[in-house]
Amino acid sequence: MARGGEDRNQRKGTWQPYAMLAPGMLWLLLFFLVPMLILLRYALSEPTDRFSGKYELTFRFANFTDAIGDFGSQFLRSFAYAGIATVLCIVLGYPLAYFIATKGGRYKNLLLGLVVVPFFTSYLVRTIAWTTIMGDNGPLLAISDGLSLTGLLDALKITTNGGMLQTQTAVIGGLTYNFLPFMVLPIYVSLEKIDLRLLDAAKDLYSTPRRAFWKVIFPLSLPGVFAGTLLTFIPASGDFVNAQFLGGPNQQMIGNVIQNQFFKLNDFATAAALSFVLMFIITVAVLVYARLFGTDELSV
Amino acid sequence: MSVVPARVRTRRPTGSIVLAVYAVGVLVYLFLPIITIVAFSFNDPTSKFNLEWKGFTLDNWADPFAKGQLLDAMLYSLWIALWASVVATIIGGFVALALSRYRFRGGAFVNLFLVLPLTTPEVVLGASLLNFFVFADTPFLERGFRTILISHILFCVSFVSMTVKARVRGFDWTLEDAAMDLGAPPLRVFYKVTFPLIIPGILAAALLSFALSIDDYIITTMVSPVGGEPTFPLYIAGAFQREISPQINVLATMVLLVSVTLMAAGPVIGLLRRPKAATAP
Numbered sequence: 001m002a003r004g005g006e007d008r009n010q011r012k013g014t015w016q017p018y019a020m021l022a023p024g025m026l027w028l029l030l031f032f033l034v035p036m037l038i039l040l041r042y043a044l045s046e047p048t049d050r051f052s053g054k055y056e057l058t059f060r061f062a063n064f065t066d067a068i069g070d071f072g073s074q075f076l077r078s079f080a081y082a083g084i085a086t087v088l089c090i091v092l093g094y095p096l097a098y099f100i101a102t103k104g105g106r107y108k109n110l111l112l113g114l115v116v117v118p119f120f121t122s123y124l125v126r127t128i129a130w131t132t133i134m135g136d137n138g139p140l141l142a143i144s145d146g147l148s149l150t151g152l153l154d155a156l157k158i159t160t161n162g163g164m165l166q167t168q169t170a171v172i173g174g175l176t177y178n179f180l181p182f183m184v185l186p187i188y189v190s191l192e193k194i195d196l197r198l199l200d201a202a203k204d205l206y207s208t209p210r211r212a213f214w215k216v217i218f219p220l221s222l223p224g225v226f227a228g229t230l231l232t233f234i235p236a237s238g239d240f241v242n243a244q245f246l247g248g249p250n251q252q253m254i255g256n257v258i259q260n261q262f263f264k265l266n267d268f269a270t271a272a273a274l275s276f277v278l279m280f281i282i283t284v285a286v287l288v289y290a291r292l293f294g295t296d297e298l299s300v
Numbered sequence: 301m302s303v304v305p306a307r308v309r310t311r312r313p314t315g316s317i318v319l320a321v322y323a324v325g326v327l328v329y330l331f332l333p334i335i336t337i338v339a340f341s342f343n344d345p346t347s348k349f350n351l352e353w354k355g356f357t358l359d360n361w362a363d364p365f366a367k368g369q370l371l372d373a374m375l376y377s378l379w380i381a382l383w384a385s386v387v388a389t390i391i392g393g394f395v396a397l398a399l400s401r402y403r404f405r406g407g408a409f410v411n412l413f414l415v416l417p418l419t420t421p422e423v424v425l426g427a428s429l430l431n432f433f434v435f436a437d438t439p440f441l442e443r444g445f446r447t448i449l450i451s452h453i454l455f456c457v458s459f460v461s462m463t464v465k466a467r468v469r470g471f472d473w474t475l476e477d478a479a480m481d482l483g484a485p486p487l488r489v490f491y492k493v494t495f496p497l498i499i500p501g502i503l504a505a506a507l508l509s510f511a512l513s514i515d516d517y518i519i520t521t522m523v524s525p526v527g528g529e530p531t532f533p534l535y536i537a538g539a540f541q542r543e544i545s546p547q548i549n550v551l552a553t554m555v556l557l558v559s560v561t562l563m564a565a566g567p568v569i570g571l572l573r574r575p576k577a578a579t580a581p
Contacts, residue, residue, distance in 0.1 A: 010400070010401060010402055010403045010473060011401065011402055011403070011473055011474075012402070012403050012404075013398070013401075013402030013403060013404040016398070016402065017398040017399075017401070017402035017404045018398075018404070020394040020395065020397055020398035021394070021395055021398045021399075021410060023390075023391040023394065024391040024392055024394060024395035024457055024461065025395070025410065025413070027391060027453065027454060027457055028413055028414070028417065028454070028457065028458075031429065031432070031450055031451070031453075031454045032416065032417050032425075032428075032454060034432060035428035035429050035431060035432035036428050038428065038431050038432050038435045039424075039427060039428040039431045039432075041435075042431050042435075092326050092329070093326070095319060095322050095323060095326070096322075096323045096326045096327070098319070099319050099320060099322075099323035100323070103316065103319070103320065111327075113563060114327055114330070114331075115327070115330065116563075117334070117556070117559075117560060117563070118330045118331055118333065118334045120511070120555065120556050120559035120560065120563075121333075121334060121337060121552045121553075121555060121556050122515055122532065122533060122536060122552055122555070123515050123517060123533065124517055124533050124536040124537060124540075125337060125536060125548060125549070125552045126333045126334075126337070127333075128351075128536070128540060128544065129332075129333035129334075129336040129337050129340075130333055131351060132336050132340065132351050132352070133332055133333065133336055135351060135352065137352050177329070177330075177333070180326075180330065181330075209315060230419070234419060234421055235421060235422060237421065238421025238422055238423040238424060238518075239421075239422075239423075239518070240423060240518065241517060241518065244537075245540060254423075255421070255423040255518070258423050258424075258427060259423065259521075259522070262427070262430060262522065263526070268431060268434070271427055272427065272431060275423070275424040275427045275428070276424075278421060278423075278424060279420065279421070279424055282419075282421065286419075
């Protein structure tokens, strides 16, 4: 992007850029790359015996297939929850971003601020607040009671036996809520870049507003949707906070499993293998998604 | 001919109203938990769990630091966030400067290396760091303050580099040459030209790091000693099992107020300073 123009202003570096990069790169090397390699080592290791907590590198690739075999349902659930939450984030976030970008006027910054402000409080406190909102005596169920919707919500699997906590609704709802700004902001940025006179051009060519939106605006905003999807889907599929606080035993996601393997079962090899399988699936999903919907413009 | 535009014009307002109502609805949704948190800071719970509304009281606000451990956890988090954001901003800022200021071999590789930690799920980052610290098995890397700080700096560095890089993108570095041609010594060039241009990006990056660090739970819980001194998020997670006091809501509300004030103050300070500072492109 604008490579040529940037190059012209840049200077030719000899040793200076490397000196400036050194501390940061060293940190990443030491505390990202090396730990990843050690994680890989554990993923290919076996415990020497049941209780010592020592592992031996035996190149046991079956750790990976075991991980998928034993926790396939949690993997499926994680990606299903993350996928649904991502779609919900687009459905909720796109119109909001569109409203701010096109109708915000001089209140644009204020409205953007309102999107970000809720996330100035602690992630966990926010998530726990949802247990109050969705709780058995909370406002959501009171409203559905008042409207006599309880039966309908049960039938739609939104509630289970009239309750909302410890259901998939709660976990997906929590994920959607917690990652919504990561969808709104990139979509807003890409909408903001669009020349709105394109809409007038479309109108002059007798396009209806709806058609102008779908044919002109939406395709141009896809880089934002793409970036937002990555920023939502990747952390959501590895999240264990929402499942831990809002879900029950039947809503465990793969993040919860990895954490349990470390801290409850002390099984470092399985936890490491699970981590790599999770990363592998995410990478494949992102590459496929990029091939299908992606654009060259990733850096929003 | 005129039929189509007429139809367009009559349809437009309803669409706009629907969009506005929808957008306001989503904003209300975003604020539901915030309203709950603030409201429940005035709750008078009968049990140890401040999760159901019982009655209005000001007691919690009169004694916000009644829970000593809660305050300790908050201070511990602030301390870690301070160090993490300072170190990450310095080393990440230099990475961003090097990338945007110079042409050199390996720039693309550095960019890729920077993005990788951001595209790795937190639980995997946490797992790798935990395995690393366990594997290293030295007193220096025993799980505690140092391991938490190392991990926080790690996930902040990439964010800092990206933020600063985005802010200085397209900046004409030959301005520095111009200043030097006019006889400015290097320090003065930095102070008068470079620094005013990069400072907004640096500040934004530092604030972002601070916010990320103080709120991190997933990685922190994996690199902390079991039963050790808790950060604020770790304290909250533990409290969820034992006792959710209204003081948690009071502190959360205070943090919210401080953040909103800072955010509102930013543009105001910017407005006051504008005549003096060099205007960025």
